[in-house]
Amino acid sequence: MEQQRVRISDIAEELGLSTATVSNVIHGKTAKISDETVKRVQALLEERQYIPSMAGILLAQNSSKIIGIFVNDHEKYEHHVLDDAFIASSLNCLSEEIEARGLFMMVKKAKNPEEIIQFASMWNMDGLVVIGFCYQDYMYLRNHMRIPFVVYDGFCDKTERIVDITIDNFDGGLQVGEMFKRNGHKNALCISDNIIGVDLERMEGFKKGFGAEHTEVMVVPMTKSERWEHYRKHLDDFRLVSAVFAVSDYYAIDFIHFINEQGISVPDDISVVGFDDIPMCEMITPTLTTVRQDGALRAKTAIEKLYELKENGDVGTTIRLPVQLIERASCRQYK
Numbered sequence: 001m002e003q004q005r006v007r008i009s010d011i012a013e014e015l016g017l018s019t020a021t022v023s024n025v026i027h028g029k030t031a032k033i034s035d036e037t038v039k040r041v042q043a044l045l046e047e048r049q050y051i052p053s054m055a056g057i058l059l060a061q062n063s064s065k066i067i068g069i070f071v072n073d074h075e076k077y078e079h080h081v082l083d084d085a086f087i088a089s090s091l092n093c094l095s096e097e098i099e100a101r102g103l104f105m106m107v108k109k110a111k112n113p114e115e116i117i118q119f120a121s122m123w124n125m126d127g128l129v130v131i132g133f134c135y136q137d138y139m140y141l142r143n144h145m146r147i148p149f150v151v152y153d154g155f156c157d158k159t160e161r162i163v164d165i166t167i168d169n170f171d172g173g174l175q176v177g178e179m180f181k182r183n184g185h186k187n188a189l190c191i192s193d194n195i196i197g198v199d200l201e202r203m204e205g206f207k208k209g210f211g212a213e214h215t216e217v218m219v220v221p222m223t224k225s226e227r228w229e230h231y232r233k234h235l236d237d238f239r240l241v242s243a244v245f246a247v248s249d250y251y252a253i254d255f256i257h258f259i260n261e262q263g264i265s266v267p268d269d270i271s272v273v274g275f276d277d278i279p280m281c282e283m284i285t286p287t288l289t290t291v292r293q294d295g296a297l298r299a300k301t302a303i304e305k306l307y308e309l310k311e312n313g314d315v316g317t318t319i320r321l322p323v324q325l326i327e328r329a330s331c332r333q334y335k
Helices: 008-015 019-026 034-047 051-062 084-101 113-122 135-144 169-182 195-211 225-232 247-263 293-313
Strands: 066-074 104-110 127-133 147-154 162-166 189-190 214-220 242-244 269-272 289-294 317-321 323-326
Touching: 008 019, 008 034, 019 034, 051 127, 051 317, 066 084, 066 293, 084 104, 084 127, 084 195, 084 247, 104 113, 113 195, 113 293, 127 135, 127 293, 147 289, 147 293, 162 293, 169 242, 169 269, 169 289, 169 323, 189 247, 195 214, 195 242, 225 247, 242 247, 247 269, 293 317
Parallel strands: 066 104, 066 127, 127 147, 147 162, 162 317, 189 214, 189 242, 242 269
Antiparallel strands: 289 323
């Protein structure tokens, strides 16, 4: 038998208070109510599992204090987008920043901007952080939604009423290319699943640092099974280069696993570098050389700029944060 729904009058009667007092606590109108009474009401609301509980309290206020984090549920993640180490690390940094400000974080996977608008409006969100979508999606959000948002790990040509929190992808690739050149490598391979946006910036930086004439680009399938089949077909190509730059740590680690199965050693036969510096980089053998981005700084900047955008809707800019090459065991001097 379904449990009977708890009413405001039930809470009021149990505490010996008026229904108006209980209602005011629920809707955040507590200026004329003692702290002790507020705590008593909130405690009993929780205990009795009053509906709509916290959701109703937040939605009834002008400011819900909810920051929505929307992650592109792209096919390349194969239904495991929140398991991705870069995404998980980003969410952790954003959570720390949001909770430190006394706000609430709500995470939602989405495949298109319409989903974002519907969900964000339903929860009366204060602002959004949007991760991994494309330029057309950001333009759609800007033109169809009043809630302010910042772009996180995206690529925007125009930033009117949008704050794009990005990193110096070109410089990251440049640092990798220059390191390979210093180490005496003569031929290198760049691995990516596309040649647009931030990945293109990383590859162009690499070519600048290493030399475009000595760099080959391999565009690989997004799904692992298809990607490994692609690698098998091009196994001889890997024996022609001494260095590989993958545009993400995920692809770098995946590549290391593949070539190890083929009897090719890292770094004795080939040096490998990734991008992002996810925690797994220090857990694999050999540890992975990579480009580090400061996730905590990026999260702090994102939330700061989100509230600036909320105060002044005309603000729009691209903020490019610095990156740092972290050298580990997956690279060595070319002999």
